[in-house]
Structure formats: C-alpha cells, structure tokens
Amino acid sequence: MASSSIPAGGHSDPTRRDFLMVATGALAGVGAAATAWPFINNLNPAADTLALSTVEVNVTPIQVGQAVTVKWRGKPVFIRHRTPEEIKEAEAVPMSALPDPQTDNSRVTDTAKKVRPEWLIMIGVCTHLGCVPLGNKPGDPKGEYGGWFCPCHGSSYDTSGRIRKGPAPKNLVVPEYLFSTDSLVRIG
Amino acid sequence: MASSHGTPPVFNNKVVAWIDHRLPIFSYIEKEYHTFPTPRNFNYFWNFGAIATVMLVLMIATGIVLATNYTPHVLMAFDSVERIDRDVPQGWLIRDLHMNGASFFFIAVYIHIFRGMYYGSYKAPRELLWILGVVIFLLMMATAFMGYVLPWGQMSFWGATVITNLFSAIPVVGESIVTWLWGGFAVDNPTLNRFFALHYLLPFVIVAVVALHVVALHIHGSNNPTGIDPKGPQDTVPFHPYYTMKDGFGVVVFLLVYAGFVFFAPDYMGHPDNYIPADPLVTPAHIVPEWYFLPFYAILRAIPDKLGGVLAMFGAIAVLFILPWLDTSRVRSATFRPIYKWFMMVLVVDVIVLGFCGANPPEGFWVPLSQLATLYYFFHFLILLPVLGKIERPLPLPPSIADAVLKKKAV
Numbered sequence: 001m002a003s004s005s006i007p008a009g010g011h012s013d014p015t016r017r018d019f020l021m022v023a024t025g026a027l028a029g030v031g032a033a034a035t036a037w038p039f040i041n042n043l044n045p046a047a048d049t050l051a052l053s054t055v056e057v058n059v060t061p062i063q064v065g066q067a068v069t070v071k072w073r074g075k076p077v078f079i080r081h082r083t084p085e086e087i088k089e090a091e092a093v094p095m096s097a098l099p100d101p102q103t104d105n106s107r108v109t110d111t112a113k114k115v116r117p118e119w120l121i122m123i124g125v126c127t128h129l130g131c132v133p134l135g136n137k138p139g140d141p142k143g144e145y146g147g148w149f150c151p152c153h154g155s156s157y158d159t160s161g162r163i164r165k166g167p168a169p170k171n172l173v174v175p176e177y178l179f180s181t182d183s184l185v186r187i188g
Numbered sequence: 189m190a191s192s193h194g195t196p197p198v199f200n201n202k203v204v205a206w207i208d209h210r211l212p213i214f215s216y217i218e219k220e221y222h223t224f225p226t227p228r229n230f231n232y233f234w235n236f237g238a239i240a241t242v243m244l245v246l247m248i249a250t251g252i253v254l255a256t257n258y259t260p261h262v263l264m265a266f267d268s269v270e271r272i273d274r275d276v277p278q279g280w281l282i283r284d285l286h287m288n289g290a291s292f293f294f295i296a297v298y299i300h301i302f303r304g305m306y307y308g309s310y311k312a313p314r315e316l317l318w319i320l321g322v323v324i325f326l327l328m329m330a331t332a333f334m335g336y337v338l339p340w341g342q343m344s345f346w347g348a349t350v351i352t353n354l355f356s357a358i359p360v361v362g363e364s365i366v367t368w369l370w371g372g373f374a375v376d377n378p379t380l381n382r383f384f385a386l387h388y389l390l391p392f393v394i395v396a397v398v399a400l401h402v403v404a405l406h407i408h409g410s411n412n413p414t415g416i417d418p419k420g421p422q423d424t425v426p427f428h429p430y431y432t433m434k435d436g437f438g439v440v441v442f443l444l445v446y447a448g449f450v451f452f453a454p455d456y457m458g459h460p461d462n463y464i465p466a467d468p469l470v471t472p473a474h475i476v477p478e479w480y481f482l483p484f485y486a487i488l489r490a491i492p493d494k495l496g497g498v499l500a501m502f503g504a505i506a507v508l509f510i511l512p513w514l515d516t517s518r519v520r521s522a523t524f525r526p527i528y529k530w531f532m533m534v535l536v537v538d539v540i541v542l543g544f545c546g547a548n549p550p551e552g553f554w555v556p557l558s559q560l561a562t563l564y565y566f567f568h569f570l571i572l573l574p575v576l577g578k579i580e581r582p583l584p585l586p587p588s589i590a591d592a593v594l595k596k597k598a599v
Binding site for chain 1 (some may be wrong): 371
C-alpha cells in the first residue's frame with residue numbers, strides 16, 4: 001500500500017498507518033453493506049403477501065376425471081381427480097423415460113405422508129418460462145402423454161404432471177398440501 | 189483538435205457575461221455546439237444521434253404527463269389507461285405519442301448502432317464512447333420492458349412473467365432472485381408498483397449516461413464516413429449552423445414519419461392482446477414481445493436448453509461491449525473494407541431474419557432457421573471480425589477528408 005512512499009530498495013513492512021487504513025476501509029465496507037441490506041431486503045415479499053400463502057379447498061364436488069384450477073399465491077393450482085387408468089399409466093412409466101425422474105407415488109403424498117393416488121395437486125405453471133399449461137378443461141389439448149400441454153413453447157406433461165417432451169427442465173411443482181379430512185385439502 | 193477551439197468567446201450582453209464569468213454555461217455551449225469543429229463530410233446517418241436525443245426528451249415529456257393520470261395498481265391500472273385514452277383531454281394523443289415514441293426511439297437507436305458498426309465508430313480512441321452507448325441500449329431495453337407492463341393487459345402480464353422467469357435459469361439462486369424481483373410468488377401488485385417506480389427512474393439515468401456519451405464524443409470529436417481523422421481546418425466546419433441545420437432537417441423528416449404512425453396507425457406496432465385485461469390464470473396462445481426485442485427473443489428460443497437460451501440472449505448484447513477489441517482491422521470505415529462491407533450487410537439481414545423468427549411460433553422450419561441465424565450472429569462477432577481484420581486488404585485511404593470530398597465533387 002504505502003510502498004510508493006518507501007525509497008527504492010527499502011523493505012516495505014506494513015506500518016501502523018497501513019493497518020489503520022485497511023481497518024478503516026474494511027469497516028466502511030461493512031457499514032456500506034449493512035446499509036444496503038434494508039434496501040435490498042425491502043424488495044422481498046411483504047408480510048401480507050406471505051400471509052396469503054395458504055388456501056383451503058373442498059374437493060367433494062370434483063368428479064372422477066375432472067380437474068379444477070384454484071388460485072394460490074397468485075398462481076394457478078391444478079387439482080385433478082384422476083381416473084384409475086390415468087393412475088395406472090402414471091405408475092407404469094419407467095424412471096429411465098423421465099427427464100426429471102420422480103415416482104408417481106411421491107407426487108401424490110401429502111405432508112402427513114398419506115398417499116392419495118386419485119388426487120394430483122400441482123402448481124399450474126410451466127417450469128420453462130412460467131406459462132399456464134392447457135389440459136384442465138374438457139376441450140383442452142392434453143399433449144402426447146395425456147396430461148398437460150404448454151402452448152407457449154410446446155412442453156408436454158404426463159398424467160402425473162411430469163415433463164416428458166419439450167424445453168421445460170422440471171416436472172410441474174407439487175406444493176405442500178395436507179388433507180385435513182378426506183374432502184378438505186389445505187394448500188401451502 | 190482543430191484551431192477554432194482557441195480564443196474564448198466575448199459576450200456583448202452584460203448579463204450573459206456576468207453569469208458566464210461565474211458559471212461558464214454560455215462558453216460551454218459556444219465551444220461545444222457552435223464553433224465545435226466537425227468533419228465536413230457527414231451523411232444522413234449522422235443525424236440519428238440527434239434524433240435519438242429528441243425522442244428521449246419526447247418520451248420523458250409525454251411520460252411525465254401520462255404518470256399524472258396513471259394508477260399503478262393491479263385492479264386499476266388497465267382502467268386508468270383506458271381512461272387516459274377515452275376521457276382525459278388529449279390523453280389519447282399523449283399516450284399514442286408515448287407508445288409509438290418507444291418504437292421510434294428504438295428505430296433511431298438501431299440505425300445509430302448500424303452507423304457505428306458500418307463506419308467503425310467504435311474503434312480507438314472511441315471505445316468508451318461505444319461502451320456507454322451499449323449501456324444506454326441496455327437501459328432502454330429495461331425501461332421499455334417495464335413500461336410495456338404498466339397497462340396491465342394480457343401481454344403486459346405474460347411478458348413480465350416470461351422475462352422475469354428468465355432469471356430462474358440461474359443455478360441455485362435463480363428462484364430466490366425471481367421472488368425478489370416480483371416481491372411475491374407471482375407477477376402481482378408489488379411487481380407492478382416497483383416496475384412503475386423504475387420505469388419513471390430509468391429515463392433520467394439514461395439522460396445521465398447520454399451526457400457522458402456526449403462528453404466522451406466531444407473529446408475526440410465525431411467519426412465520419414471516411415473513418416479518417418480531420419487533419420486541419422480544411423476538413424471541418426463549425427457545428428453551428430452547419431450541423432444544427434442538417435440535424436434539424438433530419439429530425440423533422442423523422443418526426444413526420446413518426447406522426448404518420450401516431451395519427452393514422454397508432455396500434456400498428458402494438459399487440460391486440462394487450463387490450464385484454466391481465467388474467468393470471470390464462471396464458472395467451474402466443475406470447476410475443478414488442479418488435480424491437482424480437483431478434484433477442486429468437487436467440488433465447490433457438491437454444492433448446494433453458495439456461496443456454498438465457499445465456500445466449502444476454503451474450504448477444506455482451507458481445508457488443510467487446511466489439512472494439514473483436515474487430516482487429518485498423519481501418520474504420522466499411523467504405524474502404526471491400527469484404528467487411530458485405531458481411532456487415534449480411535449481419536443486418538441476419539438480425540432481420542431473427543426478428544421474423546422471434547415473431548413466429550417456435551415450430552416447423554422457424555426452429556432450424558432461428559438456430560442458423562443465431563449461429564451466424566455469434567460467428568460474425570466472435571470469428572469473422574477477428575479473422576477478417578487480419579486477412580482483408582483494405583482499399584487505399586484518401587489523404588484527407590477534404591481530398592475525399594473534393595475529388596468526389598470533381599467526378
């Protein structure tokens with residue numbers, strides 16, 4: 001640091017002044033970072049946004065083969081009452097055929113570890129760039145694998161919501177959910 | 189640079205002289221915009237810096253007026269924009285000026301960038317001038333993107349969703365960054381609020397960087413169509429009245445075309461889906477950004493991998509920052525570079541092809557075409573420019589600007 005003030009050939013041992021310079025500079029840096037933090041953290045989700053993070057749904061009216069979309073955290077959540085054929089199809093897929101391997105069972109387990117293969121609950125947001133895939137409404141295209149199809153960039157999901165074809169890297173995300181009774185599910 | 193810089197101006201008006209003695213704004217204007225020695229051989233491509241500046245001022249003026257009637261809330265934003273169009277006196281005009289102004293600002297800047305590339309304006313000693321220009325371009329893109337979100341139509345919402353989701357491609361911290369950008373778990377009211385705040389702020393940041401751009405420009409002066417430096421007073425003319433008049437003429441012609449769109453086809457460059465209020469549960473079948481982003485959007489989609497696509501898109505702009513060092517030729521102007529001249533035109537065609545690829549759904553032949561065009565874009569900057577500078581034999585340069593101009597006249 002102070003080497004420029006030391007004559008050529010002199011040995012540049014750190015002096016007391018060098019130490020004070022570095023210590024003061026470091027403290028100023030820490031202070032600046034500590035001051036910047038509230039400004040950065042201020043942009044994170046606020047308490048009222050976080051408070052909206054659960055939603056309860058009564059699933060009794062959803063018939064076998066039907067699906068509904070509910071809004072959770074500003075995003076669509078798909079709840080599909082799967083037919084036995086769809087469940088069988090999803091369970092039969094070998095892991096080697098999946099870009100993001102997950103068993104069907106692991107995708108229909110609630111936070112109490114109870115498996116309900118008839119209820120598939122997922123965030124309806126394509127893992128590519130965030131479009132809402134089609135496949136919940138009766139007339140919608142369901143893609144080559146009978147699940148969901150994203151019209152934006154052509155990703156196809158199977159009856160377990162797992163990515164099978166297209167640019168999306170991951171399966172549709174299964175949120176945390178809990179069946180408090182057989183008919184009432186809490187998402188989030 | 190040249191001799192006319194020498195004597196300080198004498199002001200006859202006593203008030204002007206009094207102020208100038210304390211704050212030399214009049215001397216500054218005199219020196220930088222009146223006597224400033226400027227190459228005598230500018231063609232009309234040299235108008236577009238002035239035109240872009242006029243568009244920037246126009247965008248800020250119309251934007252401030254619009255902000256007085258706009259409400260940045262998810263339940264009211266769409267209706268407040270409709271109210272500006274229908275109920276606010278001359279609101280339709282101010283909004284159409286602002287909407288089309290964005291497009292015409294980009295038109296001016298794209299021509300300005302082409303001018304810089306064709307005539308080698310980025311070469312020594314103007315590298316920082318060029319880099320500041322690329323910074324302005326990036327700031328414009330951010331500002332335009334956030335402005336497009338404000339009307340809170342379907343394209344606003346889903347454009348914002350897709351573009352912010354680009355950051356989720358970053359390994360490990362991507363998802364947290366996206367939540368931080370949104371201020372929630374999806375594009376929602378906090379997102380709209382902060383985009384409005386930033387959309388109002390960034391234009392003034394652009395003004396500041398434009399000021400630096402002009403300061404850097406006035407150190408070594410403008411490049412010119414021959415690419416050779418002025419060698420004396422015979423090569424230059426004072427900025428005023430020669431180029432104030434020429435710029436003024438160019439600005440008026442440009443504004444005429446702009447006014448044609450504003451009054452007769454105000455929605456021509458927009459997208460009809462943005463007149464549908466935003467619906468977070470329904471994605472439009474075909475999401476496209478505004479036309480000025482289409483080439484970059486095509487590069488994003490050309491790579492069949494999420495992270496790769498995002499990197500390629502940002503890389504397409506990143507290469508512009510290092511362009512002064514990628515181009516190894518010491519001759520600035522393409523006029524004297526017989527091979528580069530043609531490749532420059534191929535690049536223009538390539539970027540237009542990318543634009544069409546970005547506008548069409550990623551199916552059929554559009555996919556390989558956009559991949560080919562993306563490959564060529566990077567080939568041009570990363571391979572062709574460094575190699576071409578070594579192997580190309582430039583044409584003989586004229587001895588001076590005056591020689592080049594007078595010889596042309598004689599023919």
